[in-house]
Amino acid sequence: MGFISFHSPVGDLSIAENDNLIVSIDWGWGSLEEKTPLLEEAKNQIAAYFNGKLKKFDLPILSPGTAYQQQVWEFLQTIPFGTTKSYSELAKIIGGSARSIGNANAANPIPIIIPCHRVIGKRTLGGYSGGEGIKTKEYLLNIEKLFNTP
Structure with a gap:
């Protein structure tokens, strides 16, 4: 499982991925980062979103729920x-x-x-x-x- 934290205009964000799928975004800073290419891409897409350069995300996700x-x-x-x-x-x-x-x-x-x-x-x-x-x-x-x- 990979994990990355970064600063954003809405506060610190932490993104987690598992088996090459984004599984969570949380507010706050995590302590045990394990960067992966997918997490770097997610970070770049989120930065592009905040800069008005991205209107639709293109990331593999897994959102467990009912x-x-x-x-x-x-x-x-x-x-x-x-x-x-x-x-x-x-x-x-x-x-x-x-x-x-x-x-x-x-x-x-x-x-x-x-x-x-x-x-x-x-x-x-x-x-x-x-x-x-x-x-x-x-x-x-x-x-x-x-x-x-x-």
């Missing part, structure tokens, strides 16, 4: 850069409730790459469990708005 969580996370990856969907919209498409969509988002092991930040409430941004919470979600959405040019 069948429902998997379904939600797969759908999240189809939401285009710079756009959002509401929790209730996703619930109508995927099934379940706005709350179950929110719970699946909160359990997302690979935030940013699986863009759970693109799901918002009807009247508010909703929640976000990474970084500084709503402040981080707002930052990610603003970056995408800024760089969302045709």
